Amino acid sequence: xxxxxxxxxxxxxxxxxxxxxxxxxxxxxxxxxxxxxxxxxxxxxxxxxxxxxxxxxxxxxxxxxxxxxxxxxxxxxxxxxxxxxxxxxxxxxxxxxxxxxxxxxxxxxxxxxxxxxxxxxxxxxxxxxxxxxxxxxxxxxxxxxxxxxxxxxxxxxxxxxxxxxxxxxxxxxxxxxxxxxxxxxxxxxxxxxxxxxxxxxxxxxxxxxxxxxxxxxxxxxxxxxxxxxxxxxxxxxxxxxxxxxxxxxxxxxxxxxxxxxxxxxxxxxxxxxxxxxxxxxxxxxxxxxxxxxxxxxxx
Amino acid sequence: xxxxxxxxxxxxxxxxxxxxxxxxxxxxxxxxxxxxxxxxxxxxxxxxxxxxxxxxxxxxxxxxxxxxxxxxxxxxxxxxxxxxxxxxxxxxxxxxxxxxxxxxxxxxxxxxxxxxxxxxxxxxxxxxxxxxxxxxxxxxxxxxxxxxxxxxxxxxxxxxxxxxxxxxxxxxxxxxxxxxxxxxxxxxxxxxxxxxxxxxxxxxxxxxxxxxxxxxxxxxxxxxxxxxxxxxxxxxxxxxxxxxxxxxxxxxxxxxxxxxxxxxxxxxxxxxxxxxxxxxxxxxxxxxxxxxxxxxxxxxxxxxxxxxxxxxxxxxxxxxxxxxxxxxxxxxxxxxxxxxxxxxxxxxxxxxxxxxxxxxxxxxxxxxxxxxxxxxxxxxxxxxxxxxxxxxxxxxxxxxxxxxxxxxxxxxx
Numbered sequence: 001x002x003x004x005x006x007x008x009x010x011x012x013x014x015x016x017x018x019x020x021x022x023x024x025x026x027x028x029x030x031x032x033x034x035x036x037x038x039x040x041x042x043x044x045x046x047x048x049x050x051x052x053x054x055x056x057x058x059x060x061x062x063x064x065x066x067x068x069x070x071x072x073x074x075x076x077x078x079x080x081x082x083x084x085x086x087x088x089x090x091x092x093x094x095x096x097x098x099x100x101x102x103x104x105x106x107x108x109x110x111x112x113x114x115x116x117x118x119x120x121x122x123x124x125x126x127x128x129x130x131x132x133x134x135x136x137x138x139x140x141x142x143x144x145x146x147x148x149x150x151x152x153x154x155x156x157x158x159x160x161x162x163x164x165x166x167x168x169x170x171x172x173x174x175x176x177x178x179x180x181x182x183x184x185x186x187x188x189x190x191x192x193x194x195x196x197x198x199x200x201x202x203x204x205x206x207x208x209x210x211x212x213x214x215x216x217x218x219x220x221x222x223x224x225x226x227x228x229x230x231x232x233x234x235x236x237x238x239x240x241x242x243x244x245x246x247x248x249x250x251x252x253x254x255x256x257x258x259x260x261x262x263x264x265x266x267x268x269x270x271x272x273x274x275x276x277x278x279x280x281x282x283x284x285x286x287x288x289x290x291x292x293x294x295x296x297x298x299x
Numbered sequence: 300x301x302x303x304x305x306x307x308x309x310x311x312x313x314x315x316x317x318x319x320x321x322x323x324x325x326x327x328x329x330x331x332x333x334x335x336x337x338x339x340x341x342x343x344x345x346x347x348x349x350x351x352x353x354x355x356x357x358x359x360x361x362x363x364x365x366x367x368x369x370x371x372x373x374x375x376x377x378x379x380x381x382x383x384x385x386x387x388x389x390x391x392x393x394x395x396x397x398x399x400x401x402x403x404x405x406x407x408x409x410x411x412x413x414x415x416x417x418x419x420x421x422x423x424x425x426x427x428x429x430x431x432x433x434x435x436x437x438x439x440x441x442x443x444x445x446x447x448x449x450x451x452x453x454x455x456x457x458x459x460x461x462x463x464x465x466x467x468x469x470x471x472x473x474x475x476x477x478x479x480x481x482x483x484x485x486x487x488x489x490x491x492x493x494x495x496x497x498x499x500x501x502x503x504x505x506x507x508x509x510x511x512x513x514x515x516x517x518x519x520x521x522x523x524x525x526x527x528x529x530x531x532x533x534x535x536x537x538x539x540x541x542x543x544x545x546x547x548x549x550x551x552x553x554x555x556x557x558x559x560x561x562x563x564x565x566x567x568x569x570x571x572x573x574x575x576x577x578x579x580x581x582x583x584x585x586x587x588x589x590x591x592x593x594x595x596x597x598x599x600x601x602x603x604x605x606x607x608x609x610x611x612x613x614x615x616x617x618x619x620x621x622x623x624x625x626x627x628x629x630x631x632x633x634x635x636x637x638x639x640x641x642x643x644x645x646x647x648x649x650x651x652x653x654x655x656x657x658x659x660x661x662x663x664x665x666x667x668x669x670x671x672x673x674x675x676x677x678x679x680x681x682x683x684x685x686x687x688x689x690x691x692x693x694x695x696x697x698x699x700x701x702x703x704x705x706x707x708x709x710x711x712x
Contacts, residue, residue, distance in 0.1 A: 034353060034354075034357060035357045035360070035361075038347060038354055038357040038358055038361065039357070039361050041346060041347070042343050042346055042347075042358060042361060042362075045342075045343075045345075045346035046339060046342050046343060046346065048339065050361075053367065056626075082499075082500060082501075083499065083500035083501035085501060149501070186626050187626065187627070188626040188627050189627065190586075193331055193365065196331075196365035196366065197331055197333075197335075197336070197365060199365075200339075200361040200362055201361060201364055201365050201366070202361055203367045203370060242618055242619075242622065243622075244621070244622065244625065244655060245625075284651070284655075
């Protein structure tokens, strides 16, 4: 799925038709490729969830955050992990408060009914319930859905299809406004076909060099042109190596920011030595890449 | 399928073409596209500028594809379907096709740069549908030595001398038949049971558990007039192991490769999460093929090209695997490398890959058909380099060896 973004960068197309969403992204320092821009537009237009897959650090989570900012709406984030269950994602009763309420009522001689105990004031909304109870559609980010287990994925299917959940004590709660849903996955686990079918699907790849340079410029406006170009070139050379953990865009930005913070305006061997940890996070990778980086630093 | 690019002229209007296009993807390439997806595709067209072909393509790809492997197929089909045949020549067709068809000289390690996704077996199958499933499968490319061999258990030693070739051979389709499925299933079942991982973090209702399930106990007490007569429990279930099997499909493996392939299939039927890769000079993911294979019948694999029947590049293939599977290899993963260790590559690369896998996996075992030979010494360079990083190095030349696996591996994690 890398193709969609490549041509746009390799051969800069004539000015695309003005796309307000894309422009809003750009204003917030997020340079979205053609395919991603179209995907986000369709999320809003079709009301379908979008599944973003791709290597770590290419800006999947950031896309959701930026979408929320661009639409001027809330971002509600559910971080998935192994063992996450529907309870933790949906709602919980505030047992402590219920108990206090019960004690207070008994002390005051007031009878307590179910309705008193299971009222909304005792309901603690977790991200999913929170997302479907908003008056205006929020952006719901279900992050790293591949980390959750199959059972949770199956539960998500129902929610994404029906936009309603059932709380035994309250009954069925339907969405007041359908959230814009973005799911991200690093492919730690193969997701089910059923989940894939409910979503729009986009593979997000590392950006092309031109695109990445543009991202660096957008995110670090103060950076010198030469340094930005050098860093981008170096990162692309690194991604060619058989690294255990190839640097993502996030690492590029970290690296550039580190160099800026150290008042470096170009990448020399000394700068490389002190900032290498910002871009390569494995010792083996650092050893492997040293020769390539030194060559780049020398020019 | 009648609506291919050379089929009778399509209706000119876009919706009808999209419907036909979706049907083509479904019928010719097995995309999971139902009426819902078609409706969504048509709705998506309403949201983009239909005069811009790229936007139409992006929108349709978002709706109609569901995995990275489908993207190249989609793009090629889209070009054939929607690119106007008259007027300017299609500028984007050439860059798309080489990515799917021409294997880069060393191996398909293009992942490092532009395309870091694994190249699953299905993508290859989908790329060349016309030479794929439709033809009878016995027509393998001629010099497939692996199968004309007699079922002689004393085969491996001869292979050692005769078949080592660093050069890629012809791939050809693979058919791994055999009536040993019941035994293999028993061996696989025993192996799955032998894996003793800890308990999961998530608590589930269990007959006996460690924590009272208050909610279910209360609900059940409604039947007994509010008396909690039967207590319900929550407990942590055993963690299910995940198997990552890497199968050496190089020529030197001979018959051993198909036996181990069938074993991988048996394991796939016995355990919930099994990932299977094959390598020779390139690495290919076999899981989708195995998933679709009917149990009890001879396994039929599509043409695996460089991943089967050629030379061996153990180190590079495993390094590639270690990278592709990095996030998925956890303490719950049992990595089984099935190879004879005859390799001409750099042992250092192999050691690096195994170190990486070994650090992350729960168990890293190497099964070698050669190790079953009486008097075998692990002198191959690759095996020498691998040994320090392995939890076990075991023979695997016969069904009996595979049966013994569970016993040998028990208690090693």
